Amino acid sequence: MKSGRLRSRRARLLLALTAGVLGLLCLGGAGIFFVLYDDATEIDRTAPDTVTDSFLLAFLVNRDDQQVRLYTCDNPDLASITRLRDEMIQREQKFGVTVSASWGALVRTSIGAGQEDVGTQLTISSASGGKLNSSRSEEWIFRATETNGAWRVCGATKPL
Template sequence: MVRSAKWRKIFLVLAIVVAVAGTGGVIAAVVSYNEATKIDRSNPKVVLDEYLRAALIEKDKVGVDLHTCDDPVGLAPIGSLREEFDRRERDFGVVVLVTWGAMTGETSGKDSAVTTTLTISGRKDGAVISKRSETWRFTLVESDGWRVCAARQMPEPAPSATASP
C-alpha cells in the first residue's frame, strides 16, 4: 500500500506539472498571436495605407472600420470613388485597379494631413484600356492610435503658360 500511495503522489505531481506547462504554452501562443495580428496605428502613413487597401482593393468594410474615425462622414468621397469603380466594372466589363504612390504629410499634435496620388487603371482582357492619376489629401486624427477621418481629391494644377519666342 505504501508503494501505491507513493506512485499516486508522483503521478499527481506530474499531472500538475503537465497542466501548468500546457496552460503556460496556451497563454504564450495567445499572446504571440495577439502581437502578430495587432493593428499598427502608430504612424499616419501606415494607417492610411491599410485604409486604402481595405477600402479600394479588398472592399473590406471591417478593415475600413478599423482604420477610420468614429464619424467617418468625411470619407464619403472615397466611398463614391469605390462605387464608381464597381459601376465601371459592371457596365463595361473591365477590372479597375488602383495603386498609390509615395505619401507626404505633416503632423501637428493629434492631427495629420497626408497626400498621395492614386493611379486608377481599367483593364480588359489583360490590357490597360484607360489610366488616370488623382491627387488626394487625407486627414487623420490621433485617437487611441491614428484614424483616417476625411478625404478630398485635390484640384489638378492648371497648365502653366509658357511664352514662345
C-alpha cells in the same frame, strides 16, 4: 512476482510523467501561438501614414466597411473617396473587368497639434484576362487626427 509489480508501477509512473511533460509542452505552445497571433493581428494606429495605408487597403482593395471603421473617425468625410470606389465597382459590373487601386509613397504634413494631412498618388487600373486595359493616377490627401494616442482617417479629398 514483486519485481513484475515494481516494473509495472515504474512503467505507469514513467508514462504519467511523460504525459504530464507533453501536456505542459502543448499548453506552452498554445500560449506562444496566442501571443504571436495577437501581435500579428494587432491594429496599428500609431502613425498617420500607417493608419492611412491600412484605411486604403480596407476601403479600396478589400472594400470592407467594417474593417474601414477601425481606421476612421466617428463621422469621417469620405464622400469623395466613396464616389471613386463606387465608380470602380460600376466599371467592373458594366465592362466585366477588374478595377484595382494602388498607391505610392505616403507623405505626411503636419497641420496642427494632433492633425496631419497624408498625401499620396492613387493609381486606378483596369484589367481583363490578366491584361491591363487602362490606368490613371490621381493625387489624394487624407486628413488624419490623433485622439488618445490613436490616429484615424477623418477625411479624404482630391485636390483640384
